[in-house]
Structure formats: C-alpha cells, structure tokens
Amino acid sequence: xxxxxxxxxxxxxxxxxxxxxxxxxxxxxxxxxxxxxxxxxxxxxxxxxxxxxxxxxxxxxxxxxxxxxxxxxxxxxxxxxxxxxxxxxxxxxxxxxxxxxxxxxxxxxxxxxxxxxxxxxxxxxxxxxxxxxxxxxxxxxxxxxxxxxxxxxxxxxxxxxxxxxx
Numbered sequence: 001x002x003x004x005x006x007x008x009x010x011x012x013x014x015x016x017x018x019x020x021x022x023x024x025x026x027x028x029x030x031x032x033x034x035x036x037x038x039x040x041x042x043x044x045x046x047x048x049x050x051x052x053x054x055x056x057x058x059x060x061x062x063x064x065x066x067x068x069x070x071x072x073x074x075x076x077x078x079x080x081x082x083x084x085x086x087x088x089x090x091x092x093x094x095x096x097x098x099x100x101x102x103x104x105x106x107x108x109x110x111x112x113x114x115x116x117x118x119x120x121x122x123x124x125x126x127x128x129x130x131x132x133x134x135x136x137x138x139x140x141x142x143x144x145x146x147x148x149x150x151x152x153x154x155x156x157x158x159x160x161x162x163x164x165x166x
Contacts, residue, residue: 007047011040021061026068035071039064078166105155110145116141 015036022032039060044049050056094102105113114133118124118141126144130137152158 005047006051007044010045010051011057015040018060018064022064022068025065025070026072030070031071032064035061035064035067038067057093100155105152106152108147108150112143112150115143116147116151120143 018036018039019029019032022035023029025036028034041062043056043060050059053059105117108116111133115129118129118132119126124132126137126140129140133140
C-alpha cells in the first residue's frame with residue numbers, strides 16, 4: 001500500500017471538521033490551524049498504520065489537541081519563568097495620602113480627572129494633554145482649573161491665591 005493511498009481523500013473529507021474541533025477546544029483559530037496541519041503531517045507520515053484504524057479522524061483530533069496542550073504548557077512555563085526571573089521587590093501598600101487622592105479623584109468628572117492625572121501625576125504639559133485627548137489647550141486648562149478647585153475641599157486643602165483665581 002502506497003503511503004499516500006487514500007490520504008488525500010481522507011484529508012479533504014476531514015480537514016474542516018478537524019480545524020473546527022481544535023478551534024472549539026482551544027479558542028484560537030490560528031493555533032487550531034497550526035495544530036491541525038501538524039497533526040495531518042504526522043498522520044501522513046504514519047498513514048499505512050493509521051489508515052487501518054477504525055477512526056483515523058479521531059487520531060488526528062487527539063494529536064491536534066495534544067499539540068495545543070503542549071503549546072499552552074510552553075506558554076504557561078514561559079510566563080512562570082519570567083515571573084521567577086523578575087526582581088522580588090513587592091510594592092508595599094499605598095500610603096494614606098495615595099488612598100485619599102485616588103478616592104478624591106474618583107469623585108471628579110472623567111475629563112477633569114484625566115486632565116489632573118495627566119498633568120500632575122504623569123507630568124505632561126497642557127499641550128501634550130491637548131494632543132493626547134484631542135481637545136484644545138484652553139479646554140485642558142479649564143478642566144485643570146475646575147479639577148483643582150473640586151479636589152481642594154475633598155482633600156481638605158485650600159488652593160494658593162494665584163491658582164484659585166486662574
């Protein structure tokens with residue numbers, strides 16, 4: 001029996017179903033296609049033996065699924081290795097001031113909160129914030145001023161005279 005005797009017909013009749021099964025099992029169409037392709041290559045290499053099985057398609061599904069599992073295992077092990085190789089400096093709990101600031105920021109409207117955080121915590125200029133948020137610089141300035149005025153009483157502080165009149 002020639003090694004590819006009947007294999008081409010088997011492949012054409014089952015390839016769509018195999019990819020569909022592997023996609024359903026793994027959730028990634030590209031990974032499913034790769035695993036199915038590799039499973040069919042292995043089936044072709046062993047076709048003399050596999051063609052005699054009661055259900056050669058089940059063999060392809062099993063091999064394809066094992067290939068998916070091996071890929072997942074490699075990815076999981078790679079992530080574990082990265083975590084293991086990172087420095088072990090754990091961040092401590094946030095300070096009381098940080099907790100209070102975040103709580104106060106949550107009470108601001110989104111546009112004001114964004115402007116205040118980008119300007120005061122990310123150290124972006126008004127022009128950079130305007131570019132990033134796609135609003136005019138004057139709007140950014142207004143949002144900063146309103147945000148600062150709203151934050152002051154929430155944080156139990158008062159604004160300097162030059163800021164409160166801006």
